[in-house]
Amino acid sequence: MDIRWVWESQNLAQRTLEHLRMFGIALALSVVIGVLLGLYLYRRPKLAPIAFNVLNILETVPTLALLVLLLPLLSLGEKPTIAASVIYSILPIARNTYTGLTSVERSYIEVAKAIGLSEREVLLKVRFPLALPLIAAGVRIAVVFTMGVVTLGGLIAAGGLGAPIQTGIHLYDRDIIIVTGLWVGALALILDGVAALIERYLRDRYGRR
């Protein structure tokens, strides 16, 4: 197998950069939207069951179906790919943020109030830091989702590493499929590993025992 030939003929260096760029944008958007939604639902807990039910239903939609349904709205390429990634990734992050904020032990809150912290301070200085390990766990799930969707983006002309995989399948070229497939797999494992390390660090730092 000629790894170097595949790497150069398929432009894998540039494809990897495209891939990571989409991944980065999508994940950053998901984290911002997910955490904000979690905070909002914490303030309006009555809306939480409805919001999570809707997100749960979206979560079951087949990835490729969601991608192609976004085409008429966002046309081909990066936009629908990033939008679909965000739609899938909001749920784990928002749900974990919400659960993390609401499940803080009462005694911590009472101590915080007793030393005169306002509601706002309790939220930002007590609840939020204690929720961080769970939020990180949600982000880790989102990392896996986003990686999956971004790879599929290759099918709707978004570039990234899905594009050479598609080429490999169409040409029935064993080398391209194996090299690119394993490279995407390795990249996914590395990113998941990094997310796991961050989650562990936050658990050690803020975890409840």
Added chain:
Amino acid sequence: MVGVERVLGAFGEHLVLTYASLFLSIAVGIPLAILSLKSKRLASFIMGFANLVQAIPSFAVVAIVVPLLGIGFTPAVFAIFLRALLPIVKNTYVGLSEVDEAMIDAARGIGLTEWEIIRYVRFPHAYPAMFAGIKFAAVLANSIAILTAIIGSEGLGSLVFEGLASFNTDKILAGSIPAILMAVFIDISFSYLEKRVTPEGIGGG
């Protein structure tokens, strides 16, 4: 427009593909989970492997199956099986192993054999987790079954890919809408099934 027969035919193929793979995953996954109960080493190996493969994009799994098994229905079933197996094994094992030790002792005390303990004590307690795993696997299978059309599995995905290639929105909709309805149906029916089979007083969610 896309003919009704074409859509129905594709839907039928999609169902066979999804459920054949899901059935295979259940048939392999549950015995694997039971085996993992017997050996801590096997359990940690299987759990580690499951966590690892779950992080790999489905498209990469589907693609890598091609050099191994070629294209067509069987490679597609194998790719879906690989992805759907893991949540089933993982959840079933977690459900089976998290039964209260006191309960197991009591069962042993009244003279149940190891097998009877698994069958009558561990399994009923594992149902909620097990069904959650199977539901997740079914949703995943339904999703990947669209994608496998790219390696020649036929089904609803082939309508989607044809639509994509010819910018034919009708075809894209004819392929994707039934798959979405199917996902919602799976979610509702498996949740219902879970409630039906779980004995009263167990799990509760």
